[in-house]
Amino acid sequence: MSEHSHGGDRPPVSVRAEALEALLTERGLVKPEVLDGFISRFVNDVGPMNGAKVVAKAWTDDDYRQRLLEDGTAAIAELGFSGPQGEHMVVIENTDDVHNVVVCTLCSCYPWPVLGLPPEWYKDPAYRSRIVRDPRTLLGEMGLDLDDDTEVRVWDSSAENRYLVLPQRPDGAEGLSEEDLAGLVTRDAMVGVAKVSAP
Amino acid sequence: MDGIHDMGGMQGFGSVAIDPDEPVFRKEWHSRAFAIGIMSMGVSGTNLDAFRHALERLHPYDYLADGYYGRWVACAEVLLTDSGVLAPGAVEARARKLMGEQVDEPADPEPNKPVYERGGPGSLRPVDDPPAFAAGDRVRARDLRTSGHTRLPGYVRGRTGTVSALRPSALLPDTNAHFEGENPQHVYTVEFDSTELWGDGAEPAALLIDLFESYLEAA
Structure with a gap:
Protein backbone atom coordinates (compact mmCIF):
# COMPACT_ATOMS: atom_id res chain seq x y z
CA MET A 1 0.00 0.00 0.00
CA SER A 2 1.21 3.48 -0.78
CA GLU A 3 2.82 5.43 2.04
CA HIS A 4 1.47 8.58 0.52
CA SER A 5 -1.41 10.42 2.06
CA HIS A 6 -4.96 9.88 0.97
CA GLY A 7 -8.10 11.79 1.67
CA GLY A 8 -7.83 14.27 4.50
CA ASP A 9 -6.65 17.80 3.87
CA ARG A 10 -4.11 17.23 1.11
CA PRO A 11 -3.21 20.29 -0.92
CA PRO A 12 -5.17 20.37 -4.18
CA VAL A 13 -3.54 18.30 -6.88
CA SER A 14 -3.16 21.33 -9.15
CA VAL A 15 -0.95 22.92 -6.47
CA ARG A 16 1.00 19.70 -6.00
CA ALA A 17 1.65 19.69 -9.76
CA GLU A 18 3.00 23.25 -9.51
CA ALA A 19 5.13 22.27 -6.51
CA LEU A 20 6.56 19.26 -8.31
CA GLU A 21 7.52 21.31 -11.36
CA ALA A 22 9.14 23.96 -9.15
CA LEU A 23 11.18 21.39 -7.22
CA LEU A 24 12.47 19.74 -10.40
CA THR A 25 13.16 23.03 -12.17
CA GLU A 26 15.12 24.45 -9.22
CA ARG A 27 17.33 21.36 -9.23
CA GLY A 28 17.96 21.71 -12.94
CA LEU A 29 16.31 18.34 -13.60
CA VAL A 30 13.70 19.63 -16.01
CA LYS A 31 13.61 22.77 -18.14
CA PRO A 32 10.25 24.53 -18.41
CA GLU A 33 10.85 25.18 -22.11
CA VAL A 34 11.35 21.45 -22.70
CA LEU A 35 8.01 20.79 -20.99
CA ASP A 36 6.45 23.56 -23.12
CA GLY A 37 7.73 21.99 -26.33
CA PHE A 38 6.53 18.57 -25.34
CA ILE A 39 3.06 19.88 -24.52
CA SER A 40 2.90 21.90 -27.73
CA ARG A 41 3.66 18.79 -29.77
CA PHE A 42 0.67 16.96 -28.35
CA VAL A 43 -1.64 19.96 -28.57
CA ASN A 44 -0.69 21.00 -32.11
CA ASP A 45 1.15 18.31 -34.07
CA VAL A 46 0.01 14.87 -32.94
CA GLY A 47 -3.64 13.90 -32.83
CA PRO A 48 -6.48 12.12 -34.58
CA MET A 49 -5.87 14.16 -37.74
CA ASN A 50 -2.91 11.82 -38.31
CA GLY A 51 -4.99 8.67 -38.01
CA ALA A 52 -7.67 10.23 -40.22
CA LYS A 53 -5.11 10.57 -43.03
CA VAL A 54 -4.26 6.88 -42.67
CA VAL A 55 -7.94 5.89 -42.84
CA ALA A 56 -8.72 8.14 -45.82
CA LYS A 57 -5.77 6.75 -47.74
CA ALA A 58 -6.89 3.19 -46.99
CA TRP A 59 -10.36 4.06 -48.29
CA THR A 60 -9.05 5.44 -51.56
CA ASP A 61 -6.02 3.19 -52.24
CA ASP A 62 -6.71 -0.52 -51.92
CA ASP A 63 -3.04 -1.45 -52.19
CA TYR A 64 -2.35 0.81 -49.21
CA ARG A 65 -5.29 -0.72 -47.35
CA GLN A 66 -3.80 -4.19 -47.85
CA ARG A 67 -0.37 -3.04 -46.63
CA LEU A 68 -2.00 -1.33 -43.65
CA LEU A 69 -3.81 -4.48 -42.57
CA GLU A 70 -0.74 -6.68 -43.11
CA ASP A 71 1.87 -4.43 -41.46
CA GLY A 72 0.29 -1.46 -39.75
CA THR A 73 3.56 -0.08 -38.38
CA ALA A 74 5.21 0.14 -41.81
CA ALA A 75 2.14 1.43 -43.65
CA ILE A 76 1.53 4.12 -41.05
CA ALA A 77 5.21 5.10 -41.17
CA GLU A 78 4.81 5.66 -44.92
CA LEU A 79 2.74 8.72 -43.97
CA GLY A 80 5.38 9.85 -41.49
CA PHE A 81 3.72 8.70 -38.27
CA SER A 82 5.76 6.67 -35.78
CA GLY A 83 7.23 6.92 -32.31
CA PRO A 84 6.48 6.13 -28.67
CA GLN A 85 3.20 4.28 -28.05
CA GLY A 86 3.19 3.29 -31.71
CA GLU A 87 6.11 0.87 -31.72
CA HIS A 88 4.03 -1.94 -33.15
CA MET A 89 0.76 -0.92 -34.77
CA VAL A 90 -2.05 -3.33 -35.58
CA VAL A 91 -4.92 -2.08 -37.75
CA ILE A 92 -8.26 -3.86 -37.37
CA GLU A 93 -10.93 -3.39 -39.99
CA ASN A 94 -14.62 -2.88 -39.34
CA THR A 95 -16.95 -4.48 -41.89
CA ASP A 96 -20.66 -5.08 -42.40
CA ASP A 97 -20.31 -8.14 -40.15
CA VAL A 98 -17.60 -7.24 -37.62
CA HIS A 99 -17.24 -4.29 -35.26
CA ASN A 100 -13.94 -3.77 -33.41
CA VAL A 101 -13.44 -1.59 -30.36
CA VAL A 102 -10.26 -0.89 -28.36
CA VAL A 103 -9.61 -0.41 -24.64
CA CYS A 104 -6.81 -0.52 -22.09
CA THR A 105 -8.34 -2.00 -18.94
CA LEU A 106 -5.12 -1.71 -16.91
CA CYS A 107 -4.16 1.90 -17.64
CA SER A 108 -4.54 4.12 -20.71
CA CYS A 109 -2.47 2.59 -23.53
CA TYR A 110 -3.37 4.36 -26.77
CA PRO A 111 -1.70 4.78 -30.19
CA TRP A 112 -0.16 8.23 -29.73
CA PRO A 119 -9.84 11.45 -24.37
CA GLU A 120 -11.42 11.39 -20.93
CA TRP A 121 -14.01 8.76 -21.81
CA TYR A 122 -11.26 6.30 -22.80
CA LYS A 123 -9.62 6.72 -19.38
CA ASP A 124 -12.89 6.64 -17.44
CA PRO A 125 -13.26 3.70 -15.03
CA ALA A 126 -16.72 3.07 -16.51
CA TYR A 127 -15.24 2.55 -19.99
CA ARG A 128 -12.27 0.51 -18.79
CA SER A 129 -14.43 -1.77 -16.65
CA ARG A 130 -17.47 -2.21 -18.87
CA ILE A 131 -16.34 -2.33 -22.49
CA VAL A 132 -14.89 -5.81 -21.95
CA ARG A 133 -17.99 -7.06 -20.15
CA ASP A 134 -21.03 -5.23 -21.56
CA PRO A 135 -19.67 -3.91 -24.87
CA ARG A 136 -22.97 -3.74 -26.75
CA THR A 137 -24.79 -2.06 -23.90
CA LEU A 138 -22.02 0.44 -23.28
CA LEU A 139 -21.59 1.26 -26.97
CA GLY A 140 -25.34 1.86 -27.11
CA GLU A 141 -25.11 4.23 -24.17
CA MET A 142 -22.29 6.03 -26.01
CA GLY A 143 -24.51 6.45 -29.06
CA LEU A 144 -23.56 3.46 -31.21
CA ASP A 145 -26.30 0.89 -31.70
CA LEU A 146 -25.08 -2.28 -33.38
CA ASP A 147 -27.22 -4.88 -35.14
CA ASP A 148 -27.74 -8.06 -33.15
CA ASP A 149 -25.96 -10.08 -35.84
CA THR A 150 -22.86 -7.86 -35.86
CA GLU A 151 -19.89 -9.64 -34.29
CA VAL A 152 -18.34 -7.48 -31.58
CA ARG A 153 -14.60 -7.82 -31.02
CA VAL A 154 -13.06 -5.99 -28.05
CA TRP A 155 -9.27 -5.50 -28.02
CA ASP A 156 -7.60 -4.97 -24.64
CA SER A 157 -4.18 -3.38 -25.32
CA SER A 158 -2.43 -5.00 -22.39
CA ALA A 159 1.08 -5.22 -23.90
CA GLU A 160 2.94 -2.88 -26.28
CA ASN A 161 0.90 -3.53 -29.42
CA ARG A 162 -1.27 -0.55 -30.26
CA TYR A 163 -4.53 -0.86 -32.14
CA LEU A 164 -6.17 1.43 -34.68
CA VAL A 165 -9.66 0.67 -35.95
CA LEU A 166 -10.16 1.14 -39.69
CA PRO A 167 -13.79 2.30 -39.78
CA GLN A 168 -16.14 1.61 -42.68
CA ARG A 169 -16.28 4.24 -45.38
CA PRO A 170 -19.72 5.81 -45.13
CA ASP A 171 -22.25 5.56 -47.92
CA GLY A 172 -22.89 8.89 -49.57
CA ALA A 173 -19.25 10.02 -49.62
CA GLU A 174 -18.39 8.65 -53.05
CA GLY A 175 -17.25 11.82 -54.77
CA LEU A 176 -15.02 13.13 -51.99
CA SER A 177 -11.27 13.58 -52.25
CA GLU A 178 -8.90 11.81 -49.89
CA GLU A 179 -8.46 15.06 -48.00
CA ASP A 180 -12.20 15.63 -47.66
CA LEU A 181 -12.67 12.03 -46.54
CA ALA A 182 -10.02 12.53 -43.84
CA GLY A 183 -12.13 15.41 -42.57
CA LEU A 184 -15.00 13.00 -41.89
CA VAL A 185 -12.97 10.54 -39.83
CA THR A 186 -13.29 10.99 -36.10
CA ARG A 187 -11.13 9.89 -33.20
CA ASP A 188 -14.07 7.97 -31.75
CA ALA A 189 -14.49 5.95 -34.96
CA MET A 190 -10.81 5.02 -34.92
CA VAL A 191 -11.16 3.63 -31.39
CA GLY A 192 -14.41 1.89 -32.32
CA VAL A 193 -17.07 3.67 -30.27
CA ALA A 194 -18.62 5.41 -33.28
CA LYS A 195 -19.07 5.07 -37.02
CA VAL A 196 -18.08 7.60 -39.63
CA SER A 197 -21.00 9.55 -41.07
CA ALA A 198 -21.31 11.03 -44.54
CA PRO A 199 -21.36 14.85 -44.67
CA MET B 1 -0.82 -6.66 -8.19
CA ASP B 2 -4.52 -6.97 -7.57
CA GLY B 3 -5.16 -3.25 -7.32
CA ILE B 4 -7.76 -0.68 -8.22
CA HIS B 5 -6.16 -0.29 -11.67
CA ASP B 6 -7.23 -3.79 -12.76
CA MET B 7 -10.65 -2.58 -13.84
CA GLY B 8 -11.74 -5.02 -16.54
CA GLY B 9 -15.17 -6.36 -15.54
CA MET B 10 -15.56 -4.31 -12.37
CA GLN B 11 -19.09 -3.06 -11.81
CA GLY B 12 -20.62 0.06 -10.34
CA PHE B 13 -18.83 2.86 -12.22
CA GLY B 14 -21.96 3.93 -14.08
CA SER B 15 -21.91 5.17 -17.64
CA VAL B 16 -19.65 7.36 -19.69
CA ALA B 17 -20.36 10.30 -21.95
CA ILE B 18 -18.34 11.57 -24.91
CA ASP B 19 -17.60 15.29 -24.97
CA PRO B 20 -17.06 16.01 -28.68
CA ASP B 21 -15.43 19.34 -27.85
CA GLU B 22 -12.95 18.04 -25.30
CA PRO B 23 -9.59 19.84 -25.58
CA VAL B 24 -6.34 17.87 -25.45
CA PHE B 25 -5.82 19.21 -21.94
CA ARG B 26 -8.83 20.47 -20.02
CA LYS B 27 -6.72 22.42 -17.53
CA GLU B 28 -3.30 24.02 -17.73
CA TRP B 29 -1.98 21.88 -14.89
CA HIS B 30 -3.06 18.71 -16.73
CA SER B 31 -0.57 19.54 -19.45
CA ARG B 32 2.20 20.25 -16.92
CA ALA B 33 1.41 16.99 -15.08
CA PHE B 34 1.58 15.07 -18.35
CA ALA B 35 4.96 16.49 -19.36
CA ILE B 36 6.42 16.10 -15.86
CA GLY B 37 5.10 12.56 -15.68
CA ILE B 38 6.91 11.64 -18.88
CA MET B 39 10.09 13.37 -17.74
CA SER B 40 9.93 11.73 -14.30
CA MET B 41 10.91 8.38 -15.80
CA GLY B 42 14.24 9.68 -17.07
CA VAL B 43 14.90 11.90 -14.07
CA SER B 44 14.31 8.99 -11.67
CA GLY B 45 16.28 6.52 -13.80
CA THR B 46 13.25 4.22 -14.07
CA ASN B 47 11.12 3.09 -17.01
CA LEU B 48 7.58 2.92 -18.36
CA ASP B 49 6.76 -0.32 -16.54
CA ALA B 50 7.94 1.15 -13.25
CA PHE B 51 5.77 4.19 -14.04
CA ARG B 52 2.71 1.97 -14.56
CA HIS B 53 3.49 0.09 -11.34
CA ALA B 54 3.78 3.38 -9.46
CA LEU B 55 0.26 4.23 -10.69
CA GLU B 56 -0.93 0.87 -9.42
CA ARG B 57 0.62 1.47 -6.00
CA LEU B 58 -1.32 4.68 -5.41
CA HIS B 59 -3.91 4.40 -2.68
CA PRO B 60 -7.23 3.41 -4.31
CA TYR B 61 -8.86 6.51 -2.88
CA ASP B 62 -6.24 8.75 -4.50
CA TYR B 63 -6.34 6.75 -7.74
CA LEU B 64 -10.02 7.55 -8.19
CA ALA B 65 -10.33 10.91 -6.45
CA ASP B 66 -7.38 12.68 -8.08
CA GLY B 67 -8.45 11.93 -11.64
CA TYR B 68 -6.24 10.95 -14.53
CA TYR B 69 -3.61 13.68 -14.43
CA GLY B 70 -3.75 13.80 -10.65
CA ARG B 71 -2.55 10.20 -10.79
CA TRP B 72 0.33 11.30 -12.98
CA VAL B 73 1.41 13.86 -10.40
CA ALA B 74 1.25 11.30 -7.61
CA CYS B 75 2.98 8.68 -9.74
CA ALA B 76 5.85 11.03 -10.61
CA GLU B 77 6.21 11.80 -6.91
CA VAL B 78 6.42 8.06 -6.12
CA LEU B 79 9.15 7.47 -8.72
CA LEU B 80 11.12 10.54 -7.66
CA THR B 81 10.99 9.73 -3.94
CA ASP B 82 11.76 6.03 -4.52
CA SER B 83 14.85 7.01 -6.49
CA GLY B 84 16.00 9.55 -3.91
CA VAL B 85 15.59 12.59 -6.16
CA LEU B 86 13.06 14.16 -3.80
CA ALA B 87 12.47 13.57 -0.11
CA PRO B 88 9.20 12.06 1.07
CA GLY B 89 6.89 14.95 1.83
CA ALA B 90 8.84 17.42 -0.34
CA VAL B 91 5.99 17.96 -2.77
CA GLU B 92 3.40 18.42 -0.04
CA ALA B 93 5.66 20.85 1.85
CA ARG B 94 6.23 22.95 -1.28
CA ALA B 95 2.53 22.86 -2.11
CA ARG B 96 1.69 24.16 1.35
CA LYS B 97 4.23 26.95 0.98
CA LEU B 98 2.67 27.86 -2.35
CA MET B 99 -0.65 28.05 -0.49
CA GLY B 100 0.90 30.52 1.97
CA GLU B 101 1.57 28.21 4.92
CA GLN B 102 4.78 28.35 6.95
CA VAL B 103 6.36 24.95 6.32
CA ASP B 104 9.91 23.60 6.60
CA GLU B 105 10.92 21.73 3.48
CA PRO B 106 12.83 18.46 3.91
CA ALA B 107 16.46 18.22 2.81
CA ASP B 108 17.21 16.24 -0.33
CA PRO B 109 17.83 12.55 0.40
CA GLU B 110 20.67 10.32 -0.76
CA PRO B 111 20.25 9.38 -4.42
CA ASN B 112 18.81 5.91 -4.83
CA LYS B 113 18.33 5.48 -8.56
CA PRO B 114 18.07 1.92 -9.79
CA VAL B 115 21.24 0.48 -11.28
CA TYR B 116 19.81 -1.01 -14.42
CA GLU B 117 20.88 -1.40 -18.00
CA ARG B 118 18.36 -1.18 -20.78
CA GLY B 119 18.60 -3.61 -23.66
CA GLY B 120 17.72 -0.90 -26.17
CA PRO B 121 15.11 1.72 -26.90
CA GLY B 122 11.42 0.94 -26.65
CA SER B 123 10.09 -2.44 -25.53
CA LEU B 124 10.44 -4.77 -28.52
CA ARG B 125 13.26 -7.30 -28.08
CA PRO B 126 14.35 -10.40 -30.00
CA VAL B 127 13.85 -13.85 -28.47
CA ASP B 128 16.01 -16.76 -29.63
CA ASP B 129 13.75 -19.63 -28.56
CA PRO B 130 10.90 -20.52 -30.88
CA PRO B 131 7.42 -19.55 -29.73
CA ALA B 132 5.68 -22.18 -27.59
CA PHE B 133 2.29 -21.52 -29.18
CA ALA B 134 0.91 -20.86 -32.64
CA ALA B 135 -2.25 -19.30 -34.00
CA GLY B 136 -5.16 -21.67 -33.40
CA ASP B 137 -3.71 -23.26 -30.25
CA ARG B 138 -5.95 -23.53 -27.23
CA VAL B 139 -4.34 -21.87 -24.22
CA ARG B 140 -5.27 -21.08 -20.65
CA ALA B 141 -4.21 -17.87 -18.92
CA ARG B 142 -2.40 -19.05 -15.81
CA ASP B 143 -3.86 -18.10 -12.45
CA LEU B 144 -0.76 -16.16 -11.41
CA ARG B 145 -0.84 -13.93 -8.35
CA THR B 146 1.78 -11.31 -7.62
CA SER B 147 2.04 -8.26 -5.43
CA GLY B 148 4.35 -6.77 -8.07
CA HIS B 149 3.64 -5.48 -11.55
CA THR B 150 1.96 -7.63 -14.17
CA ARG B 151 0.04 -7.14 -17.39
CA LEU B 152 -2.08 -10.23 -16.80
CA PRO B 153 -5.47 -8.81 -15.79
CA GLY B 154 -7.55 -10.64 -13.22
CA TYR B 155 -10.49 -11.13 -15.53
CA VAL B 156 -8.65 -13.57 -17.85
CA ARG B 157 -6.74 -15.57 -15.23
CA GLY B 158 -7.70 -19.23 -15.35
CA ARG B 159 -9.76 -18.74 -18.52
CA THR B 160 -9.28 -20.66 -21.74
CA GLY B 161 -9.01 -19.09 -25.18
CA THR B 162 -7.44 -19.47 -28.60
CA VAL B 163 -4.22 -17.93 -29.85
CA SER B 164 -5.20 -15.44 -32.54
CA ALA B 165 -1.78 -14.07 -33.52
CA LEU B 166 1.88 -14.10 -32.58
CA ARG B 167 3.07 -10.52 -32.03
CA PRO B 168 6.63 -9.14 -31.88
CA SER B 169 8.49 -10.33 -28.80
CA ALA B 170 8.99 -7.78 -26.05
CA LEU B 171 10.58 -7.27 -22.66
CA LEU B 172 8.57 -8.64 -19.75
CA PRO B 173 6.94 -5.83 -17.73
CA ASP B 174 6.72 -8.05 -14.63
CA THR B 175 10.50 -7.99 -14.14
CA ASN B 176 11.34 -4.78 -16.02
CA ALA B 177 9.15 -2.73 -13.67
CA HIS B 178 11.25 -3.94 -10.74
CA PHE B 179 14.64 -3.59 -12.49
CA GLU B 180 15.09 -7.34 -12.36
CA GLY B 181 15.91 -7.80 -16.02
CA GLU B 182 14.13 -7.39 -19.34
CA ASN B 183 13.51 -11.14 -19.85
CA PRO B 184 12.11 -10.80 -23.40
CA GLN B 185 9.25 -13.13 -24.25
CA HIS B 186 6.98 -13.99 -27.10
CA VAL B 187 3.67 -12.12 -27.03
CA TYR B 188 0.37 -13.52 -28.26
CA THR B 189 -3.03 -12.06 -28.94
CA VAL B 190 -5.43 -14.52 -27.34
CA GLU B 191 -9.15 -14.55 -28.11
CA PHE B 192 -11.66 -15.41 -25.39
CA ASP B 193 -15.36 -15.90 -25.82
CA SER B 194 -17.41 -13.63 -23.59
CA THR B 195 -19.21 -16.60 -22.01
CA GLU B 196 -15.84 -18.04 -20.91
CA LEU B 197 -15.09 -14.77 -19.12
CA TRP B 198 -18.47 -13.69 -17.81
CA GLY B 199 -20.71 -16.75 -17.77
CA ASP B 200 -23.58 -18.07 -19.82
CA GLY B 201 -25.58 -14.85 -19.71
CA ALA B 202 -22.78 -12.74 -21.17
CA GLU B 203 -23.38 -10.42 -24.10
CA PRO B 204 -22.12 -12.11 -27.28
CA ALA B 205 -18.63 -10.79 -27.98
CA ALA B 206 -15.03 -11.81 -28.46
CA LEU B 207 -12.33 -10.42 -26.18
CA LEU B 208 -8.81 -10.21 -27.62
CA ILE B 209 -5.93 -9.48 -25.31
CA ASP B 210 -2.13 -9.46 -25.61
CA LEU B 211 -0.44 -11.89 -23.22
CA PHE B 212 3.20 -12.76 -22.59
CA GLU B 213 4.23 -16.38 -23.04
CA SER B 214 4.83 -17.03 -19.32
CA TYR B 215 1.21 -16.00 -18.64
CA LEU B 216 -0.03 -18.95 -20.73
CA GLU B 217 -0.19 -22.75 -20.57
CA ALA B 218 -1.50 -25.25 -23.12
CA ALA B 219 -5.17 -26.08 -22.62
Missing part, protein backbone atom coordinates in the same frame (compact mmCIF):
# COMPACT_ATOMS: atom_id res chain seq x y z
CA PRO A 113 1.39 8.72 -33.20
CA VAL A 114 -1.96 8.35 -34.95
CA LEU A 115 -4.48 9.48 -32.31
CA GLY A 116 -2.55 11.70 -29.88
CA LEU A 117 -3.49 11.50 -26.22
CA PRO A 118 -6.60 9.59 -25.14
